[in-house]
Amino acid sequence: RHRSSVTLEHGSKRLGKRTDPMMGVWRNYGLGQFIHWGLYAIPGGHWDGKYYSGAAEWIRSWNEMPKNAYDELYKVFDPKAYDPKAWAKQAKDMGAKYMIITTKHHDGFCLWPSQYTDYSVAKSPYNKDIIGPMVEAYDAEGIDVYLYFSVMDWNHPGYRSKLETKEDEEAYEGFKEFTRNQLLELLAFYPSTKGLWFDGTWDQAWIQQAAFADELEEEMRSVIPGLIIGSRFRADENGKRHFDTNGDLMGDYEQGWERKMPNRIEDVNGNDWDCVMTVPENQWGYHSDWKGHVKSSVELIEMMVKAASLDGNFVINFGPDGQGNIRPEESLIAKEVGEWMESNAEAVYDCGYLDWEKQDWGYYTRNRKTGNVNLVVFNYPASGKLRVKVPKGIKIQGIDLIGTNGGTIDLEEIHRDEYFLGLPKGTDHTKPVVLVMKIVEGD
Ligand code: FHN
Incomplete structure (x- = not known):
């Protein structure tokens, strides 16, 4: 591939795949675990006796859910059953080589005690860091940890989806500083982090921050050398996401395969990629009442093998409940996938096209x-x-x-x-x- 004639200041930084050892490790994972956990696990897809049919982690955006009631949920966040060692053991038995945890989802609630906001575990009755012990437990099992971070933040007063006025722009500057602080804080608190998994980066206001995001990405990479960041973090100066104006991948791997998969090797354009998959059709956070098709372990194994056959990693999502219990359906999936992996993993780990x-x-x-x-x-x-x-x-x-x-x-x-x-x-x-x-x- 070669660059077309457009010169970009904030486009792709590299043509072709990364060739360093850390990315080599990433490439060979085969199977990962995603965990979506936050305040949304408390209502679990219900409010005031009503059923929310959207994705449980989006319940705050539902018109039946009063925003202020949602924003008060942190006052009852006290997951007594949270046992990171047991989660890590289960992930290990499933065969996961890496995991991604939602440090902060769109609602803005932080699972680590961030000094930059009061909206965190530190102000909940739980009053302890969730992320630290999780990183420690997964590290101890030899599972690499990646931090999910939503740039979109429904709780921060400076967050805007569009910048329409001078006031918006000023407020957003504060939000950008806050975002940078939180990201650097996460990397400082959890230095064994292997990468960041970004989300909530589709709003116009963020897309316009090409220079800021580019600089911040560099800064994060300098804090943890080898850090792995996918294609969802920043846009180029023309507002192109994932692939820049020249069609070159931004970031280390393509992050566009969410609940869908490529079918042919041509679909992945020679790039690294991951596929993140829900067990039901579209629920990431805990929804107590799954409706519709729920994938079996064999369906998930087939997707994982297909991903490996097309040079990608496959990541299965878990949504623990508000007390920190992994639901029985997901535990069964972990067990069955793990049983199959126990004797067949050599067809997945270190494998490609x-x-x-x-x-x-x-x-x-x-x-x-x-x-x-x-x-x-x-x-x-x-x-x-x-x-x-x-x-x-x-x-x-x-x-x-x-x-x-x-x-x-x-x-x-x-x-x-x-x-x-x-x-x-x-x-x-x-x-x-x-x-x-x-x-x-x-x-
Ligand atoms: O809106 C989120 C969604 O809740 C979930 O976190 C997924 C995971 O990839 N990402 C967003 C949708 O693209």
């Missing part, structure tokens, strides 16, 4: 460290045989069923460069089946 013709039975992933090819079967063929077309010059050296099935595969050459792999009778395919193939290249 393989440029072989896509087959109907599922996905190929290639292990970047071993060079092995994984076949992850979601559509089990009635014949019990998998068709595999290899590019010219590739020889199959060995192939094994892994995981709970185990066993050897019957390899039948159909004609040059095309094979049937016969799976043993009785292979359990109630869960995705994984085959690992050793290949050699050359004639």
Whole structure:
């Protein structure tokens, strides 16, 4: 790729992927956990006996929810069941290699005791930092921590979505200073943070702050060298988000895959990316009464493998309740995904795209460290045989069923460069089946 003729002061800083070790670690995570937790977990999608059908973490914006009542919820925030070690253990057992926690969502409530606002855990009856012990617990499990931060802040008096008057502009200057202070505070409080996951950056007022955001991004990167920041933080000077005026990615990875996934490698333009996914259709924070389709662990495993097959990370969201309990549906997902990962993770961790013709039975992933090819079967063929077309010059050296099935595969050459792999009778395919193939290249 090359730059087109437009010169940008606040566009993309780099062409192509980052090549440093820290980004290499990020690229190989495969699976992450998102946690949306805040005051919205207290009403849990209900107010005054009425049901809110939107995303629970947006309840403050519902016209049945009096804003002042919402803004008083911090006075009852006292999550007695909060046990960060148990959360981290569960995430570890699920197979998550990184986690993202909402330090502050759109409502502005801070889960850390920020010195720049009174609207934080420090003023709640809980009166303790939530983030510190969480970072410590996840770090202890070897799970990298990323801090979610919403720039949009419904609580800060200086926040504006548009700057229409002189007064707006002045107020917004205060808000920008506050945002910078909070971000630097977070990095100072939690220096093991691996990256920031930004959100709430779509409003006009913020889009116009290209120079400020660019400078702030640099500043944050200088505080924690190697810090990972995706494409949602800043816009370029022409107001372009994610991709700058020249079409180049802003930030270290594409953050546009929310509750949706790419289908082909062309969709990701050679960039790193993550997909963040809800368990129900669209609930991030705790909603006590999920309606509509709720994803099964097998559906989520399929999305995770698909993400790996297209060079992306997959992140499953959890929304603990107002007391700090992880709901049973999510605990079950964590358990089932973890059981599958226990024996099949080598088809996900360290894995990426393989440029072989896509087959109907599922996905190929290639292990970047071993060079092995994984076949992850979601559509089990009635014949019990998998068709595999290899590019010219590739020889199959060995192939094994892994995981709970185990066993050897019957390899039948159909004609040059095309094979049937016969799976043993009785292979359990109630869960995705994984085959690992050793290949050699050359004639
Ligand atoms: O509005 C938020 C939403 O509540 C949630 O936090 C997601 C997570 O990616 N982000 C925003 C919508 O894009």
